Amino acid sequence: MSDRSPLSPKGQRQREKILTTALEVFADEGYRGTSLRTVAARCELSLAGVMHYFESREDLLVQILRRRDEVDEAAISPEHPLRDFLAVLARNTTRPGLIELFVTMSAAASSPEHPAAPYFRERYARMTADFAEHLETLGDTRPEGERIRDARALIALADGLQQQWVTDRSISIADELRRALAQHLNPLLSLD
Amino acid sequence: MSDRSPLSPKGQRQREKILTTALEVFADEGYRGTSLRTVAARCELSLAGVMHYFESREDLLVQILRRRDEVDEAAISPEHPLRDFLAVLARNTTRPGLIELFVTMSAAASSPEHPAAPYFRERYARMTADFAEHLETLGDTRPEGERIRDARALIALADGLQQQWVTDRSISIADELRRALAQHLNPLLSLD
DNA sequence: GTCTATATCCGGATAGAC
């Protein structure tokens, strides 16, 4: 369902409401222990009512992540993408439920058929290209491949630190990243 | 169960066999879509028979990871820990099922009550300390905190690259890491 | 076009027999 229906205006709104509500529920109550029946209840719908708008549970979860990315990316200015990226990372730390959701989906994406797989492929491609381009505008004249690899490393560092944070919340992702950047990574990637 | 029973010799052997078999099954057939009933069948046991030796499914999964770590750590020499670490990363890439298992468990570990949580805490603590110490033996005279943070960044980089590899298997984790190390990270962390 | 009810399946967990 949800698939073939061209969605009426009301349907659009319902779908919106479900997404927004689901994002809040997962943010508030954490990923685990939150069933779609809970989300449905908060929307005053049945489980089947919710499922009407999404291909599957996993599809809904990925849509939540896409939605979060839209919000996050709106907070990143072309002038200071790195500084803003760090701010977003720090802010997300206050919504552990969404981080749990993110890492869980990134694990699920290891099956290429999983709806999270295209999401992560697109996301990595986009972020890598963006950071590599930023490097170029900063005057990095090395071959493009080098810039891409630096961007990839930066993203890996951020993701890996987030993973450590999940099991040890005393780590400050932004601080560790800032320091690693300042000390080791491409000197062009300073903090503006 | 499995918890309090001091396990007879035969019990020991059965438990071993289940662990080994389960590791193979997950390595061969991937994490998703592999049920404990499948593992049980391969052991010529019922599901209940398997569950007799482990607290829960999740417990069994974590035990598999601990087992893999034992094997991996045995392959790391005190003289060239970094070089060997890279070799292990490259080798693990040939067993995608176990990587899927690893990233899935690392996501699950975001609940502190989950059996994977202590595993990852211990693992990060151990690895961080080991690499920081290696840095010291290489002549790094900065304050210990700096060495720890470098170690943490190294591990984050490896984990993050692994995460990218999961959705894009054309990435070579070891190559990317080697390059990032050579170009940016602590110059002491060269490759032997 | 929107949603509910229902039926079924599957995987993990547990109780109790042997």
Place this chain on the structure above:
DNA sequence: GTCTATCCGGATATAGAC
């Protein structure tokens, strides 16, 4: 120590009410 039987929750598919 291992089995059978059973329960429970989540996912999915369908029929049809509104």
